[in-house]
């Protein structure tokens with residue numbers, strides 16, 4: 725083969741891999757030199773609920789409704805609970821119906837922080853549960869359904885700088901659940917226990933908030949790593965238009 729052609733071919737191949745992946749055109753762009761970059765991000769992110777619902781492959785985001793979490797076991801120890809819950813197929817609905825309420829975008833520091841609300845998250849899960857609720861033994865196995873009142877989360881993502889260090893991207897997430905309606909089928913004393921759970925729903929919601937923060941963190945981390953490997957933060961938020 726002609727050397728010149730070879731060089732051109734190699735050059736194109738190299739270029740294709742170096743050139744940043746293209747963001748879909750429906751994603752609004754926010755630029756670092758925009759004084760209102762935070763507001764820009766909030767309105768951009770909040771315009772994408774339906775796209776997030778069906779997935780955004782270019783961002784490494786899989787379809788989000790429903791979202792099935794990995795199996796996990798939760799221990800709840802508090803003044804009113806002493807519970808061990810083994811869960812399978814923790815399935816969330818309406819995760820895509822988020823609203824960002826504040827944001828602080830700092831591409832140069834590789835940091836993003838802010839607050840996001842989930843107004844109407846629902847979930848169902850196969851569970852095995854044993855322990856005590858307000859000193860009463862509680863136990864059983866079956867399907868549990870949840871309807872959450874507003875869940876408010878504060879987040880901080882840090883160390884989002886370059887592809888090589890994406891494994892060390894930092895994520896802090898603290899969520900507060902205001903209230904939750906619960907329905908456990910398969911509990912012993914099912915009716916009474918459900919009524920009791922429901923009566924203490926606000927307490928239960930606040931007790932389980934840290935556990936849910938950890939679940940959400942486990943869901944978000946792999947996505948953030950994938951996103952970071954595709955785009956350094958400074959590429960998602962280019963310096964100027």
Ligand SMILES: *[C@@H]1O[C@H](CO)[C@@H](O)[C@H](O)[C@H]1NC(C)=O
Pocket residue numbers: 795796797810811
């Ligand atoms: C959860 O606990 C059950 C019962 O103790 C165990 O069989 C299962 O492997 C645990 N699952 C996880 C994900 O830790």
Ligand SMILES: *[C@@H]1O[C@H](CO)[C@@H](O)[C@H](O)[C@H]1NC(C)=O
Pocket residue numbers: 905906907908918919922
């Ligand atoms: C829990 O309470 C809500 C209203 O507060 C009610 O709609 C729901 O049916 C109750 N669920 C159970 C399992 O008792």
Ligand SMILES: *[C@@H]1O[C@H](CO)[C@@H](O)[C@H](O)[C@H]1NC(C)=O
Pocket residue numbers: 907908909
């Ligand atoms: C709880 O769920 C079961 C099964 O889905 C349903 O038959 C029952 O009516 C529900 N109870 C309440 C109070 O919502």
